[in-house]
Amino acid sequence: MTEIPVVLTVLLSVGTAAALVLGLALARSHQKTKRSRQRTTALEAELRTAAHHHAALTTRVQATEAEVRHLAGARVPDLAASLAHSHVPVRGPLDPAIAGSALEEAFNSVLAQVDDAVVKERVRVDAAAQAAMRGASTTIQALLYQLQSLLQTMQEKHDDPFIAEDLLAADFLNEQALRRVQSTAVVCGAWPGLTRENSHLADIVVGAMSRLTGYERVQVTNQLRDPVGVVARAVEPVAVVLTELIANALHYSHPELPVAVTLQQGNKGASVIIDDAGVGMHTEELQQAARLMAGADTLLLTELGDPPRTGFAVVGQLVRQYGFTTYVEASPYGGVRAIVHIPGDPLLTLLDEAEQPMSAMAPLPAASGSHRPPLPGRASTQHPPVSQDLRARQDLPGTADARAGDPFAEPSDAGAEADDTELPRRRRRRSQNAPERDPAAAGHPQQPYDATGPYDAAAPYDAVGPHATAAEGASASPEESAQRWAAFQQGTASGRAAAEAEAPSESGATDPSGPPSPADPRSAEGNTRA
Amino acid sequence: MTPAPRDTRRLVPAYLATSGRARPSRNTLDRLSVLHGATRGPVSGVSPQEARLLELLRPGALSLAEAAAHLRLPVSVVKVLVAELVDAGHLQVRAPIPDAELPERQILEKVLDGLRTLKSS
Numbered sequence: 289m290t291e292i293p294v295v296l297t298v299l300l301s302v303g304t305a306a307a308l309v310l311g312l313a314l315a316r317s318h319q320k321t322k323r324s325r326q327r328t329t330a331l332e333a334e335l336r337t338a339a340h341h342h343a344a345l346t347t348r349v350q351a352t353e354a355e356v357r358h359l360a361g362a363r364v365p366d367l368a369a370s371l372a373h374s375h376v377p378v379r380g381p382l383d384p385a386i387a388g389s390a391l392e393e394a395f396n397s398v399l400a401q402v403d404d405a406v407v408k409e410r411v412r413v414d415a416a417a418q419a420a421m422r423g424a425s426t427t428i429q430a431l432l433y434q435l436q437s438l439l440q441t442m443q444e445k446h447d448d449p450f451i452a453e454d455l456l457a458a459d460f461l462n463e464q465a466l467r468r469v470q471s472t473a474v475v476c477g478a479w480p481g482l483t484r485e486n487s488h489l490a491d492i493v494v495g496a497m498s499r500l501t502g503y504e505r506v507q508v509t510n511q512l513r514d515p516v517g518v519v520a521r522a523v524e525p526v527a528v529v530l531t532e533l534i535a536n537a538l539h540y541s542h543p544e545l546p547v548a549v550t551l552q553q554g555n556k557g558a559s560v561i562i563d564d565a566g567v568g569m570h571t572e573e574l575q576q577a578a579r580l581m582a583g584a585d586t587l588l589l590t591e592l593g594d595p596p597r598t599g600f601a602v603v604g605q606l607v608r609q610y611g612f613t614t615y616v617e618a619s620p621y622g623g624v625r626a627i628v629h630i631p632g633d634p635l636l637t638l639l640d641e642a643e644q645p646m647s648a649m650a651p652l653p654a655a656s657g658s659h660r661p662p663l664p665g666r667a668s669t670q671h672p673p674v675s676q677d678l679r680a681r682q683d684l685p686g687t688a689d690a691r692a693g694d695p696f697a698e699p700s701d702a703g704a705e706a707d708d709t710e711l712p713r714r715r716r717r718r719s720q721n722a723p724e725r726d727p728a729a730a731g732h733p734q735q736p737y738d739a740t741g742p743y744d745a746a747a748p749y750d751a752v753g754p755h756a757t758a759a760e761g762a763s764a765s766p767e768e769s770a771q772r773w774a775a776f777q778q779g780t781a782s783g784r785a786a787a788e789a790e791a792p793s794e795s796g797a798t799d800p801s802g803p804p805s806p807a808d809p810r811s812a813e814g815n816t817r818a
Numbered sequence: 819m820t821p822a823p824r825d826t827r828r829l830v831p832a833y834l835a836t837s838g839r840a841r842p843s844r845n846t847l848d849r850l851s852v853l854h855g856a857t858r859g860p861v862s863g864v865s866p867q868e869a870r871l872l873e874l875l876r877p878g879a880l881s882l883a884e885a886a887a888h889l890r891l892p893v894s895v896v897k898v899l900v901a902e903l904v905d906a907g908h909l910q911v912r913a914p915i916p917d918a919e920l921p922e923r924q925i926l927e928k929v930l931d932g933l934r935t936l937k938s939s
Contacts, residue, residue, distance in 0.1 A: 433827070436827075437827075440828060440831075440832075443832055443892040443894065443895075444892050444893070446894070447849070447893055447894055448894075449840050449841040449842065449845075449894060449897075450841070452840035452892065452894030452895070453838070453839065453840035453841055453894075455840075456832065456833040456836075456838045456839075456840050456895070457833075457838055459831055459832070459833055460831070460833050460838055463831060482827065484826070484827065484829065485826055487829055491829050491830055492829065494830050494834065495829035495830045495831075497834075498830060498831050498833070498834045503834065504837055523829075527829070647829065647830040647890065648835065648866065648867040648870040648871070648889040648890065648891060649830050649834045649835050649865075649866055649867050650830065650866060651866045652866060652869065
């Protein structure tokens with residue numbers, strides 16, 4: 289019986305061992321299963337994340353694609369349009385969320401490069417167009433000037449009224465063509481194409497209006513107190529600027545309305561004020577005009593519209609180059625007021641009307657009105673000392689004369705010379721008592737010219753003076769005439785005596801009548817009339 | 819005063835004086851017609867060029883050609899101005915002195931001889 293327990297024991301132990309082994313194996317497989325289940329969960333999560341990610345990426349790629357399409361299809365064309373017409377807005381990105389991203393930076397760089405390239409190309413093409421226009425218009429301008437000279441010569445040659453009238457009409461047409469060509473040339477960067485001599489401001493204004501159709505409507509009022517002239521280099525530019533501004537005034541007002549042009553003299557220069565009662569300008573138009581007239585930007589023909597409106601652009605170019613100023617504002621007459629101010633310091637000068645008379649068509653100063661002197665060469669015989677007056681002026685060194693009569697000279701000078709604050713005025717005429725002067729004194733042409741002395745102090749310029757004398761002289765009594773002729777004779781005699789005393793050896797060889805006496809009013813007149 | 823030299827380009831054209839008209843309202847005017855002012859003193863209501871012409875004639879008479887030279891305008895244009903001023907009564911025109919009424923050449927020569935005699939004595 290003992291064997292059975294042994295067997296049993298053996299069996300039991302074997303069984304136990306097997307159970308242990310099985311138990312262990314079971315435990316291990318459990319663990320394995322657990323682990324694999326964990327891994328599966330993790331993988332599943334990963335897979336889900338990946339799917340999400342993929343979806344997000346797809347959306348983003350689509351958005352970027354749309355953005356690029358938007359750039360090509362909308363923003364670049366917008367930019368091109370806005371470069372041509374500044375009021376066109378350039379659209380932003382479709383998704384505002386891309387702001388600050390690398391993508392936006394790239395897009396902006398594309399836009400900037402397109403902008404740069406377009407602008408450069410436009411400037412290049414415009415410069416080429418301007419050069420072509422400039423070349424052509426300069427040549428045409430020169431030809432038209434030749435035609436002008438020819439027409440002028442013909443006008444003097446032909447008396448037949450029908451021919452003369454046609455010549456005047458042709459001259460006017462030529463003048464209009466000239467103005468157009470000249471303004472085109474100036475817009476394209478050429479100079480005005482003509483240098484004139486120093487000219488009266490009133491002449492420039494009248495000359496400017498003569499270049500326009502409808503010049504009959506322009507009413508010029510001259511309120512200058514002195515014979516103000518513009519220096520040679522600025523004459524044609526000022527004329528061109530005035531032409532353009534008067535042209536605007538005429539064009540934008542009713543064909544029956546007048547255009548008022550006023551010439552005014554200020555302390556620091558002279559102004560021309562152009563008023564029309566026309567349709568006026570909006571605020572934006574005024575701003576645009578002011579921008580063009582400042583002449584600061586590079587001018588592009590493409591910005592002037594089609595057909596190009598060159599007026600203010602011409603003004604801007606010339607203002608920048610020659611240093612006078614223009615303003616445009618709403619006029620109290622309802623239209624537009626344009627003001628051209630010419631600074632006295634570099635651009636104005638005083639002209640001697642005896643040496644350089646104004647044209648017959650220039651309006652006389654309103655203040656002195658009809659009290660201006662007769663035209664040179666037509667000095668009336670009732671004013672014997674007039675030639676002497678002129679001669680005395682010519683003997684002067686130029687600077688003294690210029691300073692004495694120049695209202696644009698240093699203020700201290702003007703203040704020192706004039707008693708009151710009023711600017712010094714040039715007197716052209718001897719006062720009434722001049723004929724009674726001592727003939728001997730009148731016979732000295734070297735007598736120093738006193739710019740202010742005898743006129744301002746002793747005999748204030750009488751508004752009716754010279755003409756009262758002229759009228760009185762015309763109806764002179766026989767006694768007065770006799771007295772005058774006696775003085776004349778005496779002057780001639782003293783002049784001859786002086787000439788003979790000076791050059792006794794030459795008196796035999798020269799004409800015994802001797803040189804004309806300075807006191808002889810006929811001497812100057814006779815020479816100049818010849 | 820000689821007029822401005824020819825090579826300087828004019829600033830103010832001639833057609834401005836008459837708004838382009840060159841056919842005077844009367845056809846009796848000639849280059850040698852003698853003009854004189856009918857009124858003394860300033861005349862109001864005339865254009866600057868007409869005022870200038872009247873002013874030019876204030877000291878005395880001038881021929882039309884001379885007046886044109888002083889105004890630096892073509893004769894044809896001045897004729898229009900003159901005709902208008904005559905119509906307005908500001909100006910009088912006299913026909914030019916005919917050749918037949920001029921002193922004879924022999925008389926002028928005699929006067930010249932007399933003057934030379936005076937001079938040499």
